Amino acid sequence: xxxxxxxxxxxxxxxxxxxxxxxxxxxxxxxxxxxxxxxxxxxxxxxxxxxxxxxxxxxxxxxxxxxxxxxxxxxxxxxxxxxxxxxxxxxxxxxxxxxxxxxxxxxxxxxxxxxxxxxxxxxxxxxxxxxxxxxxxxxxxxxxxxxxxxxxxxxxxxxxxxxxxxxxxxxxxxxxxxxxxxxxxxxx
Numbered sequence: 345x346x347x348x349x350x351x352x353x354x355x356x357x358x359x360x361x362x363x364x365x366x367x368x369x370x371x372x373x374x375x376x377x378x379x380x381x382x383x384x385x386x387x388x389x390x391x392x393x394x395x396x397x398x399x400x401x402x403x404x405x406x407x408x409x410x411x412x413x414x415x416x417x418x419x420x421x422x423x424x425x426x427x428x429x430x431x432x433x434x435x436x437x438x439x440x441x442x443x444x445x446x447x448x449x450x451x452x453x454x455x456x457x458x459x460x461x462x463x464x465x466x467x468x469x470x471x472x473x474x475x476x477x478x479x480x481x482x483x484x485x486x487x488x489x490x491x492x493x494x495x496x497x498x499x500x501x502x503x504x505x506x507x508x509x510x511x512x513x514x515x516x517x518x519x520x521x522x523x524x525x526x527x528x529x530x531x532x
Contacts, residue, residue, distance in 0.1 A: 345358065345359050345360060345361045345363075345365070345397070345398065345399055345400070346358060346359075346360060346361065346399070346400040346401050346403065347360065347361050347399075347400070347401040347404040347405050348360065348401055348410065351400050351401050352400075356442075357401070357495045358400075361399060361405065361409070361484050364387070365379045365381070365409075365412075365413055365416070366380040366381050366387070366510045367405070367409050367412060367413075368380060368381055368408075368412055369381075369411075369444060371406050371408040371409060371412065374408075375519040376411075376415065377411070377412040377415075378412050378415045378416050378419070379413060379415075379416040380473050381411050381418060381420070383419075388420050391416070391417060391420050391421075391430075392420050392421055395430065395431060396430065396431040396432070396433060397413075397427075397430060397431070397432045397433070398432075398435070399432060399433070399435065400435040401435065401440065402435065402436055402458060403437065403438055403441065403442055403443075403457070403458060404437055404440070404442070404444075404494045405440050405443060405458075406443045406445070406456045406459055407443075407457060407461035408455055408456075410458060410461055410463055411461060411462075411463060413427070414426065414428075414431075414463060415424050417430055426463070426466055428517060434458075434467065436458070437497075437499040438459075439497045442454070442456075442457050444455060465491050470496050475490045475494075478490045496511060
C-alpha cells in the first residue's frame with residue numbers, strides 16, 4: 345500500500361493506505377484515533393492473518409495514522425504487542441513530502457512527522473543504495489536522471505554554472521534563447 349494513489353498504481357495490486365486501513369480523517373482532532381475497520385469485516389480478517397504489511401511513502405501521513413494502525417492491529421489481533429505482533433515494512437525517503445496540515449505552522453508539520461511518534465523508537469532502519477527500477481530498465485537516460493535526483497537529494501548537486509547544462513539534460517530545454525536566464529530563474 346502507499347499513501348498516494350499515484351504510488352499505489354506503481355505496485356502490482358497496490359492500494360492506498362486510506363483504502364486498505366480505513367485511516368481516520370479526523371486524526372488531528374482525536375487524541376487516540378483508530379482505523380475504521382469492523383472486527384467482522386473481510387478487511388479485519390486479512391489484517392488478523394497477514395504476516396507483513398508494506399507501506400510506501402510513509403513520510404506523508406500524519407504520525408497518528410501509524411499510531412491508529414498500531415491500536416487497530418492490537419485490537420483486531422487481541423495481541424498487546426507492537427502492531428499486534430505483525431511486521432510493518434515502511435518505505436521512507438525523508439527528502440519527500442512531509443505531512444501537510446492545512447493552516448498550520450512548520451512546527452506543526454514537523455510535529456506530525458513519523459519520527460516524532462513514540463513508535464519511531466521501535467523502527468529498525470536499513471538504507472538502500474540502488475534504484476532497482478532504473479537498474480532493471482538498463483536505460484542510460486533514466487540512470488543519468490536517477491543519479492541527478494540522488495545528488496539533489498544528498499545536497500551534492502553542483503549549483504553554479506552547471507545548472508544550465510543539467511536543466512538542458514533533464515528537461516531537454518533549449519535555454520540559449522533566454523538572456524540572463526539564470527538570474528531570472530533564481531529570482532523567480
